[in-house]
Amino acid sequence: xxxxxxxxxxxxxxxxxxxxxxxxxxxxxxxxxxxxxxxxxxxxxxxxxxxxxxxxxxxxxxxxxxxxxxxxxxxxxxxxxxxxxxxxxxxxxxxxxxxxxxxxxxxxxxxxxxxxxxxxxxxxxxxxxxxxxxxxxxxxxxxxxxxxxxxxxxxxxxxxxxxxxxxxxxxxxxxxxxxxxxxxxxxxxxxxxxxxxxxxxxxxxxxxxxxxxxxxxxxxxxxxxxxxxxxxxxxxxxxxxxxxxx
Amino acid sequence: xxxxxxxxxxxxxxxxxxxxxxxxxxxxxxxxxxxxxxxxxxxxxxxxxxxxxxxxxxxxxxxxxxxxxxxxxxxxxxxxxxxxxxxxxxxxxxxxxxxxxxxxxxxxxxxxxxxxxxxxxxxxxxxxxxxxxxxxxxxxxxxxxxxxxxxxxxxxxxxxxxxxxxxxxxxxxxxxxxxxxxxxxxxxxxxxxxxxxxxxxxxxxxxxxxxxxxxxxxxxxxxxxxxxxxxxxxxxxxxxxxxxxxxxxxxxxxxxxxxxxxxxxxxxxxxxxxxxxxxxxxxxxxxxxxxxxxxxxxxxxxxxxxxxxxxxxxxxxxxxxxxxxxxxxxxxxxxxxxxxxxxxxxxx
Numbered sequence: 001x002x003x004x005x006x007x008x009x010x011x012x013x014x015x016x017x018x019x020x021x022x023x024x025x026x027x028x029x030x031x032x033x034x035x036x037x038x039x040x041x042x043x044x045x046x047x048x049x050x051x052x053x054x055x056x057x058x059x060x061x062x063x064x065x066x067x068x069x070x071x072x073x074x075x076x077x078x079x080x081x082x083x084x085x086x087x088x089x090x091x092x093x094x095x096x097x098x099x100x101x102x103x104x105x106x107x108x109x110x111x112x113x114x115x116x117x118x119x120x121x122x123x124x125x126x127x128x129x130x131x132x133x134x135x136x137x138x139x140x141x142x143x144x145x146x147x148x149x150x151x152x153x154x155x156x157x158x159x160x161x162x163x164x165x166x167x168x169x170x171x172x173x174x175x176x177x178x179x180x181x182x183x184x185x186x187x188x189x190x191x192x193x194x195x196x197x198x199x200x201x202x203x204x205x206x207x208x209x210x211x212x213x214x215x216x217x218x219x220x221x222x223x224x225x226x227x228x229x230x231x232x233x234x235x236x237x238x239x240x241x242x243x244x245x246x
Numbered sequence: 247x248x249x250x251x252x253x254x255x256x257x258x259x260x261x262x263x264x265x266x267x268x269x270x271x272x273x274x275x276x277x278x279x280x281x282x283x284x285x286x287x288x289x290x291x292x293x294x295x296x297x298x299x300x301x302x303x304x305x306x307x308x309x310x311x312x313x314x315x316x317x318x319x320x321x322x323x324x325x326x327x328x329x330x331x332x333x334x335x336x337x338x339x340x341x342x343x344x345x346x347x348x349x350x351x352x353x354x355x356x357x358x359x360x361x362x363x364x365x366x367x368x369x370x371x372x373x374x375x376x377x378x379x380x381x382x383x384x385x386x387x388x389x390x391x392x393x394x395x396x397x398x399x400x401x402x403x404x405x406x407x408x409x410x411x412x413x414x415x416x417x418x419x420x421x422x423x424x425x426x427x428x429x430x431x432x433x434x435x436x437x438x439x440x441x442x443x444x445x446x447x448x449x450x451x452x453x454x455x456x457x458x459x460x461x462x463x464x465x466x467x468x469x470x471x472x473x474x475x476x477x478x479x480x481x482x483x484x485x486x487x488x489x490x491x492x493x494x495x496x497x498x499x500x501x502x503x504x505x506x507x508x509x510x511x512x513x514x515x516x517x518x519x520x521x522x523x524x525x526x527x528x529x530x531x532x533x534x535x536x537x538x539x540x541x542x543x544x545x546x547x548x549x550x551x552x553x554x555x556x557x558x559x560x561x562x563x564x565x566x567x568x569x570x571x572x573x574x575x576x577x578x579x580x581x582x583x584x585x586x587x588x589x590x591x592x593x594x
Binding site for chain 2: 048050051053055056076077078080087090097098099100103104105106107108109110111112115116117183215216217219236237239240241242246
């Protein structure tokens with residue numbers, strides 16, 4: 001009996017010690033490490049729910065780190081051939097109907113991307129949270145049956161889309177399970193939830209997430225990764241304007 | 247005749263080059279437009295425009311292919327009139343028909359194609375090959391193709407040279423141009439030069455980027471016609487999206503080519519009440535004679551590949567102005583007519 005008490009006490013001490021060792025910033029760094037990669041190729045689909053209407057859009061995506069990405073929509077026919085290129089914090093779009101590359105700049109980035117709950121700004125966001133936000137570890141909570149760190153992020157710079165963010169990070173995989181995005185007024189704008197996490201070799205990666213734009217009535221967008229290949233060999237010319245208009 | 251010969255030769259060459267990797271990709275759309283209009287004589291007219299446009303890609307090799315866009319348009323109407331900027335109302339055209347080839351140092355496109363120069367939204371003074379036409383809003387989604395050879399040489403991820411020569415007419419007189427483009431800071435910038443034989447030449451500059459949270463665009467063309475005075479055309483534009491999702495676009499266009507009607511303004515508002523619906527209001531105004539066009543539209547994606555839109559083109563201003571001509575200027579009474587459209591488009 002005595003030995004059980006000692007073991008339990010030791011576990012509690014160890015667990016709290018490991019919890020104490022990780023600061024909010026450490027956890028964000030681990031999230032970044034998990035979600036960023038040298039290169040990756042994805043096949044994905046967005047399922048957009050608007051009331052009782054459902055629209056599916058499929059795409060092929062390529063990414064190099066968090067700075068370069070390229071996406072081409074392949075389904076449905078009305079959106080087929082629409083392409084996006086992101087380089088750093090700039091973005092371009094190719095519309096096959098007008099055969100023209102368009103730079104998406106300024107507050108145009110706030111607009112909905114392909115009719116989804118995601119905005120262009122959401123798509124542009126890269127792993128710079130620590131540069132833009134002050135992070136506080138608020139504790140631990142259960143999300144479903146998973147234990148999660150709760151982090152509160154407050155903007156340190158003016159030029160951010162969301163002034164405050166609240167993040168629930170899985171303590172095992174360091175994948176964000178849920179995120180709430182707030183305006184400066186404190187109004188909750190969007191909620192994102194990770195519903196599935198896939199294993200790709202030794203890497204855990206979210207394969208199904210749901211985003212709700214609360215400024216829209218009865219709307220949500222599921223983002224589902226149907227195929228993922230990490231550390232893929234991607235030709236440099238993928239991330240060029242030339243590739244947009246081809 | 248010469249261009250047809252070149253085009254035919256290219257297509258025959260491409261067809262003969264039947265490599266094992268040949269692959270066909272097929273898409274397009276069918277669109278029905280019901281048009282109601284009331285002309286200046288007070289006659290109400292109904293018309294129904296059917297448009298079938300195919301997009302066919304035939305891959306000849308990993309780096310080469312043929313792209314064709316045949317288009318069939320027919321018009322069923324209650325009275326004879328020319329609404330489609332074309333005397334043909336039952337026609338098939340190959341609006342795009344080109345051979346494309348990707349070489350390690352360049353992309354080469356030869357045949358009928360769209361050459362889209364300029365970064366401004368509505369008017370593109372630097373676009374010497376597919377310039378602005380008002381029928382963009384009335385009947386055409388695509389700008390008409392031109393016959394030419396184009397060589398695009400990449401010089402970096404966002405930089406490159408674009409060299410174009412039209413193949414219609416005498417090569418010494420035909421239009422040729424070169425454009426260079428790059429990205430500096432948050433701005434795309436480009437410079438171009440176009441030589442049009444006896445019609446003179448043009449130098450152009452355009453840019454697009456961000457300034458204090460606004461999306462901004464500017465484009466200018468300096469024309470040297472040779473047989474008349476030099477003139478300048480330029481566009482200044484900006485866009486902004488408010489927190490409530492309403493987007494605003496504005497463009498000012500100065501057309502120095504015309505001695506009287508030089509100043510134009512475009513104002514556009516758009517909002518997506520939900521992910522499937524777009525509301526737009528566009529106003530195009532001639533600031534010198536105060537005539538204008540108002541173009542409200544509602545469009546909804548009613549099924550995966552089906553879009554329905556209700557649109558209207560309303561013309562205003564004094565009689566005898568650019569957008570509202572007098573009976574002397576347009577005896578048909580159709581120019582300046584207000585119109586209502588119901589459009590149904592099925593993409594495949």
